[in-house]
Amino acid sequence: MRPLRDAQLGAFTFFASALPHDVCGSNGLPLTPNSIKILGRFQILKSFTHPRLCQYVDISRGKHERLVVVAEHYESSLSDFQRQGKTASPDMVLQVAYEVLEGLEFMNKHGMVHRALAPNNVLMDCKGNVKLAKFGLYYMTDRGGDVDFPIGYPSYLAPEVIAQGSFHASDPSNEEASLPSGPKSDVWSLGALLFEMCAGRRLLHNIEISERLKFILTLGCMDDIVTVLAEEHGCLDTIKDLPENVLELLRKCLIFLPSKRPTPAELLGDGVFNEISCLYMPFQKPLSLFSSALRCAHLELPEDISDLCKEEEEVDYLSERAIDEVYYLWCLAGGDLEKELTNQGIIQSKPPLCTLPKFLLEDGESFGQGRDRSFLLDDTTVTLSLCQLRNRLKDVGGEAYYPLLEDEQSSLPQSASNQDLSTTVTLPLIIRERDTEYQLTRIVLFHRLLQAYPYKRDLVWKDARVDIPPLVRGMAWAALLGIEGDIQAKYEGIDKDTPIPTDRQIEVDIPRCHQYDELLSSPQGHVKFRRVLKAWVVSHPDLVYWQGLDSLCAPFLYLNFNNEALAYACMSAFIPKYLYNFFLKDNSHVIQEYLTVFSQMIAFHDPELSNHLNQIGFIPDLYAIPWFLTMFTHVFPLHKIFHLWDTMLLGNSSFPFCIGVAILQQLRDRLLANGFNECILLFSDLPEIDIERCVHESIKLFSWTPKSATYRQHAQPPKTAITNGNGFGRPVPYYFSDYQDMPRTDLSRDPLALSDLKAELSPRISAEDLIDLCELSLGGVGKRTRAGKPKIVAVDIRSAEDFSRGHLSGSVNLPYSSAFGPDGELVQCPGTGVLHSFRGRVIVVISHALKSGTTFASHLVKVNFPRVCMLDGGIIKMRSTGLLTVPSPQI
Incomplete structure (x- = not known):
């Protein structure tokens, strides 16, 4: 969007027409309210950016089908010029005509017409340039079919529109009413406006509406409509004195038959604008962030370079921000739309007694209230x-609007009010998202980072770790997914x-997918x-549609409602990363492996809970398939999914396991x-989940999970770029990499059959993972936490004799035969106290035989030892590393 300036x-505001409550559609579902239909159609209007059109910003839905539209606005309009009773100069007439036609032509290219062209909707900015307002009213109301009032003003409606009558465009009883107004209808309205500017008086202002409409229809019998109108208004001499090109323009606009009347595009290329058209540069559509065109090709400096060097007191930084950001x-x-409209008397509350309907008795006597005119259009x-916003931001310095991306200091600027905004980061996310100053700094920062995408992708990821501003979430997600x-x-x-x-299946699923949301439930959303x-x-073509794919699509479509291509690209990049091969026709082996690894993650992080769930037979197959098949979009509303995915997109494909455990x-x-x-009953109606707590716990669990512990044979194979078969993406940075992305070596984890994987309660880790965690290559004996204690410990369960022949430095020998009794309980042996002192750390069981290692690890889990895993391949994998040590003989 363009700056506010x-x-x-x-x-x-206006009301949509109400629908009967006892009527259902062909699918048996209640009819979609007209206000939601309008809300869905409105969204595309927000994407229209043209210098001759007022930018649409937002639409909100209130009670009783009320809709409030927010758009770019200017106080000056052609109505002000009319009230002065002056005639416009020929140059001004041509300028207004050309600029209005530019806006109309742009609308026509997008299949829209204005229909409500009138002096009060032709606004003027501070430079006197035209800005068309309310140009989307006819489109968003389905040609007037979703409201109880006509679209347009009688004095400016074209004859063919008047002849059509006041039937709704969706009225099936009137075939002609289904014909929409075309571009040529707006040309007539423009001609009426220009005639008023030339005549210095309003068109048919003192005539009753019915007589006014009759008069316009009778113009079809006239050869020169401009002369007839001039005679009717007593300004024939004024009109005759106009330059020939202006008079010719009026005559071409005010042609009675639409077939002979030019379109806006044809009129723009007419010779009447030869002298003025050269003063205007052709409109160039702003380039998208994700395109093949060079985004910086048309960068220009201000005409007056001194504008860049103004004193800080003279610069209105807020006005340089985009309109949607300011809103x-x-x-x-604290802005409240309904409160603003109520204060201006636009919204008026009435006692219930005054809203009773009007009754008609058998004898013709009526009583009650007449039609409430507040339901008609008040333009x-x-x-x-x-003022309230500027007062709130008065202490925010100018540097906040122009952050330095490469600054080594915090990217969160400090305000001049002695309140360091960096302290806001420690507050709950829901508070941060409602803090005006904090959101301003975050929006500005992300805006600059995204403008530099993909070159600043690492910085996007870095700042996304703090949080992602809701206003830029769609683009930020696309950047994190590597869309290009x-x-x-x-x-x-x-x-x-x-x-x-x-x-057929898609048609059935869509009306059930997140339909509580007004946007996704609209016909346009469907x-x-x-x-x-x-x-x-x-x-x-190698994948199939499974139920749940619609839920995966919902967050991307919601955030990119006006950009289907970006929603599709994000979805195409997301699925291979987190749901690789989940949508195969036969995905049972993929799902079963995923659920088995999830079971091991539960045992790894919470063995007591794992033991209980296994004991009662409540396995992940009964509850977790909808979680992972839809990445939790089937079980959580969108506002929770946004916060959850903000963090999930920063991690690799194993992060969803941690989310599941956190839940x-x-x-x-x-x-x-x-x-x-x-x-079973608990999960059939999942209780309220604290998403922020879930996110924090997931991060903590993720940091304690060795990379190779979540290795899956059916995960996405190694890749050099997130291309996902569709060409989207860039090389994967280190923070996106999965264990599968690492180069395969002799120390890597070996693939494991599903039956063998299910037989193991604890996960395995690779030898290279153990070496990295223990920092053996650096000469250390254990990776340490911030408190200084080792985070991981290797427990070698081989016999003391085998242990003495070679072992990892810092490992503890606890022979399997002496650690547990016949019933699986811990026995009193020399190593027991040492084992208990390791509780809470990552315990890596190293064995020589697979069976003994699996049994030992399972026993530890059953006695509630957390973070237990096994070394894949046992001690044999470590012998080739040269890291095994032999104790020195004692003298």
Whole structure:
């Protein structure tokens, strides 16, 4: 979006027509309220950025089908010029005409018309340039079919629109009403506006509406409509004195028959604008962040270079921010749309008695209230005051708006109010997301980082570890997933229209996917859902559509509602990373391996809980498949998924295991106290989960989990870039790498059959992982925590004789035969006290025989030793490293 600059934020409201409550659609579901339909159609209007159009910012849905629209606004309009009663100069007429036509042509290219063109909707900025307002009203209301009022103003409506009548565009009883207004209708409205500017008076202002409409329809019998209108308004001499090119422009606009009237595009290329068209540069669409074009090709310095050197007191930094950013901060600073409209008298509350309907008795007598005119369109636009926001940000220094990306200091600037914003980082995330000053600094920082993407991708990842501002979450996720290239061309090249067998299942799933959300439940949301899902299915012929894919798509579609290509690209990059081969036609082996590794992670981090769940037979197959198949989008609402995925996207494919364990630990007390049936009921209606706590616990669990412990044979194979078969992505940085991405060596983990994997309660780790964790190559004996205690310890369960022939430095010898009794309980032996002192650290069991190592590790888990794992391949893998030591003989 473009900067706010001299513009203001304006809001206007209207009601959508109400639907009957007892009527269902063809699918048996209740009808979608008209207000939600409008809300869905509105979204595309936010993506329209043109110098002749007021930028749409937001739409909110209130009670009783009320909608409030926020858009760029200017106080000056052609209405002000009319009230002065002056005639416009020919140059001004041509300028206004050309600029209005530029805006209309842009709309026409996107399949839209204005229909509500009137003096109060032709705004003027501080430089006197045209800004068309309310240009999306006709489109968002489905040509007026979703509201109870007509779109447009009688004095400016084209004859063909008036002849069509006031039927709704969606009225099936009127065939002609289904014909939408075309681009030529706006040309007539423009002609009426220009005539008023030339005549210095309003068109048919003192005539009743019915007579006014009749008069316009009778103009079809006239040869020169401009002359007839001039005679009717007593300004014939004024019109005749106009330059020939202006008079010719009026005549071309005010042609009665649409077939002979030019379109805005045709009129722009007409000779009447030969002298003025050279003063305007062709409009260039802003380049997308993800495209093949050079984004910096059209960078320009200000005309006056001294503007860059203004004193700080003269610079309005906030006005240089994008309109959507300013509105977002305005809301955080306490802005309330309905309160603003109520203060201006636009929204008026009435006692219930005054809202009773009107009754009609058999004798014709009626009583009660007439039609409430507040449900008709009030086109008043209320200017939203930014004083409260500016007051809130008055102590934020100018450096906050221009952070240095390579500064070694904190990227969070300090405010001048002695409040260090870096302290805000320690507050809960929900508080940070509502802090105006903090969000400003984060938005500005991410905006600059994303502008430099992909070259600053490492810094995006670094700052995303702190948090991701909600306003830029969609783009930040795309950067974290490594999206690059001309994604729009790639998406458009996919056939999304040809019927395929999956269509039926997609149609069934979409109306059940996150439909509590107004955006995703709208008809436009369903259409976009269908297109993105179908694009993924078609472009991945080796995979199939499984239920749950729609839930995976929902977060990406919500964040990129106006950019289906980016939603598809993110989804195509996300699935191979976290759900590789989950969507095979036969995915049982992939799912079973995933669930088995998850079971081992539960045993690794919480053996007591693992033992209880195994004892009652409550295995992950009964509850965790929807978790991982949809990456928790099926069980959590979107606002929780956003916070969860903000962190998950920073980790590798093993991070979801830690999220699953963290969820179980929040339910730990209830799970330990219940049996199988109670646990089934508990998960059938999952209790409220504290997502922020879940995220923090997941990070902690992830930091304690050795990389190779989550190794899966069916995970994504090693890669040099996150290309995912579709060309999206860049080389994977170190922080994205999985254990599978590391070069294979003799010390790596060997693939394990599923049956053998299920037989082991504890996970295995590779020899190279053990070496890295123990820092043996550096000469250390144990990786240490911040407290100074070793984080990991190697327990060698071979006999004392074998241990003396060669062992890892710092390892502890606890022979298997002397550690446990016949019943599996710990016995009193010399190594018992040492074993208990290791509780809480990562215990790596090293053995010579696989069976003894598996049994020993399982026994430790059963007696509730946490963080127990085994060395894959045993001591044999370590013999080739040269790291085994032999104790010196005692003298």
